Amino acid sequence: MNLSSLTIDTARSAIQERKTTSMAMVESFYEKIEKEDGEIGAFLTLTRERAIEQADRIDRRAAEGKPLPPLGGVPVAVKDVMCTRGVRTTAGSKILGSFIPPYDCTAVARLESAGAVILGKLNCDEFAMGSSNENSAFRPVHNPRDKSRVPGGSSGGSAAAVAADMAVAALGSDTGGSIRQPAAFCGVVGLMPTYGRVSRYGLIAFASSLDHIGPLARTVKDAAIVLRTIAGRDPMDATSAEVPVPDYVAELEKPVRGIRIGVAKEYFGEGLDPEVKKAVEGSIQTLAKLGCEVIPLSLPHSKYAIPTYYLVATAEASSNLARFDGVRYGYRAKSAHTLSQMYRRSRDEGFGAEAKRRIMLGTYALSAGYYDAYYLKAQKVRTLLTRDFEEAFKTVDAIVTPTTPTAAFKLGEKVDDPLAMYLADIYTVTADLAGIPGISIPCGRTRENLPIGLQILGKHFDEATILRVAHAYEKAGVA
Amino acid sequence: MRVTDKDVSYVADLANLELSEDERSRMVRDLNSILDYVDRLSELNTDNVEPMAQVSDRYGVDQAKQGTERFAYALREDILYGLRKSLPHEETLSNAPDPDENFFQVPKVIER
Numbered sequence: 401m402n403l404s405s406l407t408i409d410t411a412r413s414a415i416q417e418r419k420t421t422s423m424a425m426v427e428s429f430y431e432k433i434e435k436e437d438g439e440i441g442a443f444l445t446l447t448r449e450r451a452i453e454q455a456d457r458i459d460r461r462a463a464e465g466k467p468l469p470p471l472g473g474v475p476v477a478v479k480d481v482m483c484t485r486g487v488r489t490t491a492g493s494k495i496l497g498s499f500i501p502p503y504d505c506t507a508v509a510r511l512e513s514a515g516a517v518i519l520g521k522l523n524c525d526e527f528a529m530g531s532s533n534e535n536s537a538f539r540p541v542h543n544p545r546d547k548s549r550v551p552g553g554s555s556g557g558s559a560a561a562v563a564a565d566m567a568v569a570a571l572g573s574d575t576g577g578s579i580r581q582p583a584a585f586c587g588v589v590g591l592m593p594t595y596g597r598v599s600r601y602g603l604i605a606f607a608s609s610l611d612h613i614g615p616l617a618r619t620v621k622d623a624a625i626v627l628r629t630i631a632g633r634d635p636m637d638a639t640s641a642e643v644p645v646p647d648y649v650a651e652l653e654k655p656v657r658g659i660r661i662g663v664a665k666e667y668f669g670e671g672l673d674p675e676v677k678k679a680v681e682g683s684i685q686t687l688a689k690l691g692c693e694v695i696p697l698s699l700p701h702s703k704y705a706i707p708t709y710y711l712v713a714t715a716e717a718s719s720n721l722a723r724f725d726g727v728r729y730g731y732r733a734k735s736a737h738t739l740s741q742m743y744r745r746s747r748d749e750g751f752g753a754e755a756k757r758r759i760m761l762g763t764y765a766l767s768a769g770y771y772d773a774y775y776l777k778a779q780k781v782r783t784l785l786t787r788d789f790e791e792a793f794k795t796v797d798a799i800v801t802p803t804t805p806t807a808a809f810k811l812g813e814k815v816d817d818p819l820a821m822y823l824a825d826i827y828t829v830t831a832d833l834a835g836i837p838g839i840s841i842p843c844g845r846t847r848e849n850l851p852i853g854l855q856i857l858g859k860h861f862d863e864a865t866i867l868r869v870a871h872a873y874e875k876a877g878v879a
Numbered sequence: 880m881r882v883t884d885k886d887v888s889y890v891a892d893l894a895n896l897e898l899s900e901d902e903r904s905r906m907v908r909d910l911n912s913i914l915d916y917v918d919r920l921s922e923l924n925t926d927n928v929e930p931m932a933q934v935s936d937r938y939g940v941d942q943a944k945q946g947t948e949r950f951a952y953a954l955r956e957d958i959l960y961g962l963r964k965s966l967p968h969e970e971t972l973s974n975a976p977d978p979d980e981n982f983f984q985v986p987k988v989i990e991r
Contacts, residue, residue: 499974500973500974502966502970502971502973502974503963503966594938595934595935595938596934596935596938609932609933609934633952635955635962636962636963638950638953639933639935639953641935641938641940642952642953701923703919704919704920704923706916707916707917707918707919707920708920710913710917711917711920718894722894722895725895726976727975727976727983727985728974728975728983729974729975729976730974730976731976732976732977736986737986738986738987738988739985739986739987739988740895741986742985742986743895744895744896744897745897747894747895747896747897748896748897748898748899751896753902753905756896756898756902756906757906757909757910759894759896760887760890760891760894760896760906760910761910761913763890763893763894764882764886764890764910767889767890767893773921774917776930777920777921777925778920779930779931779932780925780928780929780930780931781920781923781925781928782930782931783928783929783930783931784923784925784928786931786934786937818909818912818913819912819913819916822913834934835934835935835937835938860937860938861938
């Protein structure tokens with residue numbers, strides 16, 4: 401079976417038409433994972449039993465000649481920050497090293513209800529905190545396009561699994577760029593939906609006002625299919641919005657002629673690698689040839705996005721991670737004699753360096769005497785950043801930028817310099833802060849043959865437009 | 880240097896972390912480097928800017944309504960069992976590091 405050519409539609413049709421079975425497809429993927437994932441490290445846990453049960457259910461349906469649901473029998477995988485009932489869920493952390501959730505994340509449950517087969521749980525930076533996947537407590541992930549390089553993060557396992565043909569599609573989460581940045585580094589499609597578009601019920605929280613779940617896939621259409629499946633109001637998540645979900649797949653083929661594309665000068669300045677710049681500028685020309693109207697604009701507060709993000713995200717993280725206390729679930733230190741010692745040592749031994757750094761920074765930013773100067777200040781600048789986009793979207797329908805300032809960097813290159821690592825997210829954090837949707841699609845390669853990502857940002861709840869532009873670009877081919 | 884050893888100890892205490900000597904000195908270095916970078920926010924005058932705690936307040940809600948009224952769709956009747964049944968006792972305790980039959984156990988809280 402040629403796994404690299406499978407898309408959701410071709411996989412599902414092959415099973416529907418009995419050219420193959422979901423079971424055979426699942427077995428082929430597991431063979432591939434067993435053979436190749438040792439060198440990549442995308443999977444933390446395989447969910448064989450659950451996969452076989454689902455594949456069998458789908459195959460019997462196909463054998464009876466009944467129509468399969470949209471993802472019927474299609475092998476996918478999910479980032480290990482999403483709870484799966486009865487299956488270990490670690491968030492890439494030692495502190496949850498043996499945590500078995502008693503319920504399913506809504507997004508995962510919706511995928512399975514639509515027929516998807518979950519192959520396993522994917523490696524990620526601890527609590528989704530990182531831009532290289534080197535913060536996983538278990539092992540780093542290697543970029544399948546060049547194994548000496550990082551796959552990006554924090555959804556590094558999700559991007560690597562899709563890039564290495566170890567899953568047809570995957571779910572990731574994005575708080576500061578964690579879907580789009582690894583998608584760019586691994587040369588796949590990654591979509592962060594609007595804040596509130598997809599339920600986060602069962603997503604292990606990092607920064608609640610910024611966390612999003614979204615798909616990584618090989619094609620824009622596959623990303624649209626997954627989004628259509630997982631989107632929509634969920635009574636279990638009060639932040640999931642009651643906004644109608646359009647048929648993203650049907651919208652894909654609408655013409656892009658006349659769509660107004662903004663190009664913000666702040667995303668093309670200092671720090672942008674010339675090869676990335678050239679590829680993205682080429683893509684903008686392609687979009688112009690397709691009939692889009694290209695409009696230069698400014699998002700003046702962009703340079704304040706990283707400091708704003710690292711105050712808001714860490715403050716929320718310090719609060720969210722307070723729940724890990726060694727009492728109800730998770731790791732407990734053995735040596736403690738008092739309750740307070742038990743809390744401290746469990747957290748000390750259970751959390752990795754980056755999680756501790758962010759807990760400390762967030763606690764500092766929220767502490768008496770610093771709250772106004774740091775946390776409140778960041779919340780106010782968040783308003784300014786959001787207004788930049790609101791202003792821009794009065795005159796354009798989408799904004800095109802590079803996804804990352806450089807292509808994938810080497811493993812170990814930035815581990816000793818947290819600030820340099822944070823700057824890998826410089827073009828992605830703005831969308832998380834404003835809550836707008838963004839997609840990264842491949843738009844070429846560097847001379848070293850590393851993938852380059854094109855980011856398309858859209859208006860709130862207007863994923864349809866950015867998917868449509870991305871789809872048109874993908875069809876036109878990389879110039 | 881804005882963050883000292885003493886600050887790190889104080890904040891670690893608030894965050895329920897112990898941190899080794901090595902971790903503490905590294906933390907002083909890292910927090911100072913990050914906070915120096917964060918300093919650029921002070922260039923901006925934000926005196927008349929409303930803070931933004933979340934996105935949901937601006938989008939996907941009825942803009943004509945104010946405050947909690949905007950989130951009326953997220954409200955529901957107060958019902959006995961909520962949206963999901965409570966987890967069975969056994970399942971609730973199954974992830975606990977040190978449960979007995981009925982409770983989560985912790986080291987003693989009060990020293991005699």
